[in-house]
Amino acid sequence: MPDVRVESEHDDLADPAGDQTDxxxxxxxxxxxxxERLEIQTGAMRVAATFEPPILSIDGDIDASVLPxxxxxxxxxxxxxxxxxxxxxxxxxxxxxxGLRALVASAGNLHRDGRGxxxxxxxxxxxxxxxxxxxxxxxxxxxxxxxxPTG
Numbered sequence: 001m002p003d004v005r006v007e008s009e010h011d012d013l014a015d016p017a018g019d020q021t022d023x024x025x026x027x028x029x030x031x032x033x034x035x036e037r038l039e040i041q042t043g044a045m046r047v048a049a050t051f052e053p054p055i056l057s058i059d060g061d062i063d064a065s066v067l068p069x070x071x072x073x074x075x076x077x078x079x080x081x082x083x084x085x086x087x088x089x090x091x092x093x094x095x096x097x098x099g100l101r102a103l104v105a106s107a108g109n110l111h112r113d114g115r116g117x118x119x120x121x122x123x124x125x126x127x128x129x130x131x132x133x134x135x136x137x138x139x140x141x142x143x144x145x146x147x148x149p150t151g
Contacts, residue, residue, distance in 0.1 A: 038076065042069045044093075049073055054081025055148055059091040062099030070099070074106045078115070085110060088148045090121035100129060104138045111140025118142045 038049045044061040047070065054077045062070060078085050087103070107117035122130075122143045130136040136143065 038073065040069050040073055042066050045070065047073050049077050051077055051080040052082065054078065054083065054085040055088065056085070057088040057091070057148075061093050062095040062102075064096065064098050067098055067102055071102050071106070074102075074117075078106070078110055084116045084118050084142075086118045086120055086148050088120050089123070089126065090147060092123070092126070095126065095129070097133070100133060100135060104135045104141060107138055107140035109140075116140045116142055118144060120144045120146065120148045 036050060036052075038047075038051075040047045040049075043063070043065045045066040046059040047056055048059075049056045056073060056077055058070075074085065074087075085106070103117065103119070110117050117140055119126075119142070122145060127136065127143065130143065135141070
């Protein structure tokens with residue numbers, strides 16, 4: 001089960017004295033999909049995501065054990081954000097073919113909506129894998145050597 005933490009502008013509604021537990025708080029005080037930031041730790045992968053702008057930062061390994069968490073996070077960010085979804089891969093250590101397929105499929109889904117998936121800090125080894133698989137020019141997928149722009 002992935003460890004999920006959500007940070008929201010509504011976090012300040014929590015009882016500052018700490019007298020209430022999460023299950024004692026009113027529903028409106030709990031963060032939801034209007035969250036500003038989502039973090040998931042599962043297996044050897046950690047994903048930090050923001051919805052506006054839609055950016056994911058992946059740290060660690062993408063393999064079959066983390067695909068549901070990765071695909072779910074990509075879908076949430078794509079659904080709640082506007083424009084292209086940017087993915088920072090600067091701390092990605094390893095990805096299997098299933099992980100590549102999930103990224104390419106997400107790019108295709110975004111492309112159908114007139115958007116794209118922009119992979120930033122693509123390492124030479126990852127670019128090589130994308131070229132060998134023929135997915136380097138998949139619809140909706142853009143590869144950028146540099147980092148995600150700030151600001």
